[in-house]
Structures are given as C-alpha cells and as structure tokens.
Amino acid sequence: MTVDLTTKFTDFKILKDEPLAHYSWTKTGGPADFLAFPESDQQVEALVQYADQIDMPITVLGNASNLIVRDGGIRGLTIILTAMNHIHVDGERVIAEAGAAYIETTKVAQQAGLTGLEFAAGIPGSIGGGVFMNAGAYGGETKFVLESATVLTQELAVEVWPHEQLNFGYRHSAIQDQHAIVLGATFKLRLGHKDLIQHEMNHLNYLRKSKQPLEYPSCGSVFKRPKGHFAGKLIHEAGLQGYRAGGAEVSKKHAGFIVNVDHATATDYLHVIHHVQETVFAQTGIHLETEVRIIGVEP
DSSP, X not given: OOOOHHHHOOSSXXXXXXXXXXXXXXXXXXXXXXXXXOOSHHHHHHHHHHHHHTTOOEEEESSOSSEEXXXXXXXEEEEEOTTOOOEEEETTEEEXXXXXXXXXXXXXXXXXXXXXXXXXXXXXXXXXXXXHHTOEETTEEGGGTEEEEEEEOTTXXXXXXXXXXXXXXXXXXXXXXXXXXXXXXXXXXXXXXXXXXXXXXXXHXXXXXXXXXXXXXXXEEXXXXXXXXXXXXXXXXXXXXXXXXXXXXXXXXXXXXXXXXXXXXXXXXXXXXXXXXXXXXXXXXXXXXXXXXXXXXXO
16 A cells, blocks of 8 residues: 555554454454554544545454454454543443443443443453444343444544434444444443342353353354344254364354364354355255354455
C-alpha cells in the first residue's frame, strides 16, 4: 500500500502485516495489512474518517473469540478495540467500553451487588462483540439487560441507540445491518445479593467447564441453533465427533465446538465446517448456519 498508517497515527499502537493468529481464540488467521489498537472514541473516529478518505476497507474486531479469519488475512485497516476497556457503575447501571471483556464486566456487576449479567460470566467475547452478536448463554441474552449502546455510524456520527433501535434477534442486532461500530454499552441491572450472584456465576462456569472443551483453542459455538433442534446433537448423531482436517477437529467433548488440537489453520477449520454442514444436511435435510463470523480473504 502507498499509505503507511504506522507513521500517520503515532499516539496509539498500529502494526503492519501483523498475523491475526496472535489475537484470535482459534490461534489461526492470516495477516492484517494494518492492525490498530485505538484507546478512545475519538481515535476510532479519526481512524475511520481517514480510512474512508483514502478508500481503505475497515474491519472492526473485539476479542476475536467467535471469529475465524481466513489464512489470507484482512486487507486494509483492522481495528481491535481491546484497549478501550473501561467499566464503571452508576447506580443500577454498568457502563462499559466496547473493548471491555464481557467476563470482566460481570465481575464488576457482582462486586456492585447487581444481578442480571450472570449468564455472561463465561462468555469470552468483548462487550462490543456481545452487543453486535446479541451474545447469550444458559437462557440469558445481551438484549435482556442492555439499555443502550453508543455507536459510530457509517456517517461518522457518535450516537446513543436505545434498546428498541438495536432490533435484537437471535445472534443478531441492527449494528450488523447498519454497519455501525459499537463504542460502548449501558446495562440496566437490578440490586441483588453479592454472594448469590457469585454462586450463580460459579455454577454456570462449572457447567461450561464440564461440558465445553476449554482446554483447546476454539471459536466457541460454531453453529446457530436450528429451530426445534440443537446443533451439537445433530452433529453427534451424524457421527462427526472426532472428525478432523489438519489440526482442526470436531470436539469429542462437545460436538458444537471445533477445536485446534494441532497447529490448525483457518483453512482446516473451514474444511471441517463445510464437511459438518454437508453431512448433517445429507442425513437430516437441516442446514446448519454458522454462528461464528468468517472474514478475510483466501490465501
């Protein structure tokens, strides 16, 4: 590229040709042309505005936990928001920047004696990713507790979108449709008892640890839940647990996960995903839709 963003912006970290395998939870992914770590809303806005001016494509990532980046990497500018991680409590509200870890946000809520976020105690993503995907677990969803989100729109306006404007659905929000960038979120919770909140968080984390293959890198739950079915059960019944391509394998512990057991590539992951989809469809007529985001270019 003719433009070098590492010299254009010097008040925060920008890396050139940086492998995204260093940041993704699958430990896979090719290089980003430029990888930026802004530390404020203003820096995000400046980055996006400049990239727009020079017609450079932009990709925004949170904690890269429910994500597969193809081995060819990502062209243009990739923004990771994990340096924007401030969390504070205001009465019965918890306000978090987009890059804050969802798990850390639940801990802050518990310490403040606020209940409602327990379901997210083990969700490895960021707040921005949680809002973007309407992340959920164990019967809870982001939409149940989110009061509003602060976003940067395509028109480069910073706006506060109330819950109603976010149009939440299953693993869906208006952020996806309108290509906005989440900068922060406000959760409206309820007063509770710290010990009871912690007990519920411990219980859910125990369930997660006992049922999910947390000992291996993975992208979390790979497939959306088909109506009337469970993806993991369909995969298990298709005899696919242990199916492997390269270093990527359908988990023997939980069929809804694909784990990196031996230096897998993103191409390995995609091969396993496609094989699972084809096999389940051939046996049941049900198409498993991916929950994990798959981005980037082919190698």
